[in-house]
Amino acid sequence: xxxxxIAIAASATSAIVGAVGAIxxxxxxxxxxxxxxxxxxxxxxxxxxxxxxQAKRARKENKAFLGHQLARRSAGxxxxxxxxxxxxxxxxxxxxxxxxxxxxxxxxxxxxxxRSEANMARFRxxxxxxxxxxxxGESLLRGASKFASGMGNFxxxx
Numbered sequence: 001x002x003x004x005x006i007a008i009a010a011s012a013t014s015a016i017v018g019a020v021g022a023i024x025x026x027x028x029x030x031x032x033x034x035x036x037x038x039x040x041x042x043x044x045x046x047x048x049x050x051x052x053x054q055a056k057r058a059r060k061e062n063k064a065f066l067g068h069q070l071a072r073r074s075a076g077x078x079x080x081x082x083x084x085x086x087x088x089x090x091x092x093x094x095x096x097x098x099x100x101x102x103x104x105x106x107x108x109x110x111x112x113x114x115r116s117e118a119n120m121a122r123f124r125x126x127x128x129x130x131x132x133x134x135x136x137g138e139s140l141l142r143g144a145s146k147f148a149s150g151m152g153n154f155x156x157x158x
Contacts, residue, residue, distance in 0.1 A: 008147055015143015019136035026132020033125030037118040044114035051107035055100050062096040 070080055070089060078085045 011146040012143055015139050015146070018139035018143070022132045022135035022139060024132075026129040026135075029128035029132070030125035033121040033128065037121040037125075040114045040118035040121060044111040044118070047107050047111040047114065051104050051111075054107075055104055058096075058100045058103070062093070062100070065096070066093055 066089065069092065073085050073089075074080050080086065080089065
């Protein structure tokens with residue numbers, strides 16, 4: 001077998017190996033991005049579960065705090081059923097509940113960002129797989145061109 005024939009066979013083999021490698025790399029990247037997406041979704045779910053539990057704990061603590069505050073004012077001889085004492089109690093309860101709402105909002109935003117990251121990871125994975133198909137096609141076309149060129153030169157040598 002002549003050097004030209006070996007070069008042509010090597011060129012064709014290289015093109016095929018390059019195409020297969022590109023496709024495998026694209027699939028691997030897509031799997032990695034899917035894994036990243038699942039992690040982000042799990043983190044979002046954990047964030048939401050923690051939000052619910054934290055809100056329950058905060059409301060329980062707030063109720064105890066308000067009860068303690070009410071008992072202190074009552075023990076101090078204040079009328080806790082009317083006037084400024086009642087307004088103070090209502091204002092405190094409102095502020096404490098606003099803190100719970102704000103914490104929930106922050107956690108919901110974090111969960112939403114994590115879900116967005118999951119969507120982006122899946123998108124990147126799909127794009128990587130598509131790009132791998134193009135790279136494989138490019139490798140095959142380049143190899144076919146070299147093969148055809150080599151065959152033309154091979155036939156001239158005979």
